[in-house]
Amino acid sequence: MNDKTLLMIPGPTPVPESVLLEMAKPPIPHRSSEFSKIFDEVNEDLKWLFQTKNDVFIFASSGTGAMEAAISNLVNPEDKVLSLVIGNFGERWAKIAESHGAIAERITVPYGEAIDPDVLRKRLDEDINKEIKIVTLTQSETSTGAVNDVKALCEIIRAHGAISVVDGVTSVGAMDIRPDEWGIDVLVSGSQKGFMIPPGLAFLTANERAFDVHKKCKYPGFYFNWSSYKKSLAQHTTPYTPAINLIVALHRTLKMLREEGLENIFARHKSNAMLLRNSLREIGLKLFVEDDNKASFAVTSVYPPDGVSVSDIRKILKDDYDIIVTNGQNDLKDKIFRIGTLGYISERDILTVVAAIENTIKKLK
Numbered sequence: 001m002n003d004k005t006l007l008m009i010p011g012p013t014p015v016p017e018s019v020l021l022e023m024a025k026p027p028i029p030h031r032s033s034e035f036s037k038i039f040d041e042v043n044e045d046l047k048w049l050f051q052t053k054n055d056v057f058i059f060a061s062s063g064t065g066a067m068e069a070a071i072s073n074l075v076n077p078e079d080k081v082l083s084l085v086i087g088n089f090g091e092r093w094a095k096i097a098e099s100h101g102a103i104a105e106r107i108t109v110p111y112g113e114a115i116d117p118d119v120l121r122k123r124l125d126e127d128i129n130k131e132i133k134i135v136t137l138t139q140s141e142t143s144t145g146a147v148n149d150v151k152a153l154c155e156i157i158r159a160h161g162a163i164s165v166v167d168g169v170t171s172v173g174a175m176d177i178r179p180d181e182w183g184i185d186v187l188v189s190g191s192q193k194g195f196m197i198p199p200g201l202a203f204l205t206a207n208e209r210a211f212d213v214h215k216k217c218k219y220p221g222f223y224f225n226w227s228s229y230k231k232s233l234a235q236h237t238t239p240y241t242p243a244i245n246l247i248v249a250l251h252r253t254l255k256m257l258r259e260e261g262l263e264n265i266f267a268r269h270k271s272n273a274m275l276l277r278n279s280l281r282e283i284g285l286k287l288f289v290e291d292d293n294k295a296s297f298a299v300t301s302v303y304p305p306d307g308v309s310v311s312d313i314r315k316i317l318k319d320d321y322d323i324i325v326t327n328g329q330n331d332l333k334d335k336i337f338r339i340g341t342l343g344y345i346s347e348r349d350i351l352t353v354v355a356a357i358e359n360t361i362k363k364l365k
């Protein structure tokens with residue numbers, strides 16, 4: 001049977017039908033009062049979802065674009081960046097920093113684990129000359145399914161004085177994250193995740209401390225320059241042609257999310273992820289991140305049972321049930337598979353995927 005695909009990956013995530021229909025309408029001109037009205041509402045709703053009083057800039061790019069925009073607007077060549085790496089996306093921060101001429105130092109942990117706040121505190125205490133300018137970290141590490149304690153880590157970074165730059169790509173709109181309250185200086189995310197729309201928009205919010213550093217940045221670049229987005233936003237528009245139909249779609253999903261309420265959104269993600277985790281344990285599967293307190297509610301990584309390959313599980317799920325789950329990345333390829341519970345996913349979807357996995361394993365054994 002066609003056209004009944006259940007996308008259970010950590011992005012892109014399913015898009016509600018009403019939103020797809022909204023997107024199918026012809027684009028409206030972006031230099032118009034009609035667009036500005038939608039854009040203003042989107043900006044207000046984004047501040048609500050990001051739990052910040054600061055502007056949230058919207059770029060026409062994937063999430064990595066916002067990561068690049070975070071680094072390019074802050075670093076000067078030879079600046080020291082400390083990257084807290086718990087998986088591929090944490091490593092991406094270090095690579096981006098190096099590509100902008102910064103010197104990246106990494107604190108790494110075995111994949112599946114999170115950063116120990118005491119280890120970070122110790123490293124920053126050693127930095128008596130305050131050479132470390134920026135610390136990058138990831139909340140929900142999509143490559144492993146582990147989460148960092150962003151609140152604890154950002155408190156330590158603030159006490160040192162460096163700028164904290166946080167990847168909230170698979171956590172904003174799914175798990176609690178409070179930039180203003182927790183002292184996060186820069187936070188980024190992407191549209192194909194908790195926002196329930198297709199890929200193509202990236203988001204970035206930066207506070208005054210970050211803007212002070214940005215003002216001293218010698219080569220902030222052109223397309224992603226924060227100052228241009230800030231200036232245009234005050235004029236109810238964007239510096240360049242925005243991804244109009246995606247913003248129209250976002251306008252609708254943000255209303256849906258507002259109606260649900262932040263507490264309920266976070267509770268839904270937690271209960272869906274826990275239902276999935278406990279059901280997988282019940283059918284005898286081992287989770288890559290065993291400790292529920294260190295697990296992302298956006299993505300769950302699972303070991304295949306002995307003698308069964310990840311590729312066979314994914315193939316049967318796709319061919320027989322039209323359900324898509326994803327493989328591990330890099331070193332974890334074929335060692336784990338990952339199931340997304342992010343965005344427009346319901347309890348029914350969780351029950352369906354667990355039953356399909358159970359049947360798949362029976363077929364393969």
Ligand SMILES: Cc1ncc(COP(=O)(O)O)c(C=O)c1O
Nearest residue numbers: 062063064089142167169170190
């Ligand atoms: C945690 C995390 N950070 C960054 C990215 C990169 O986003 P994109 O693929 O949209 O560039 C992803 C994408 O999956 C992600 O999950």
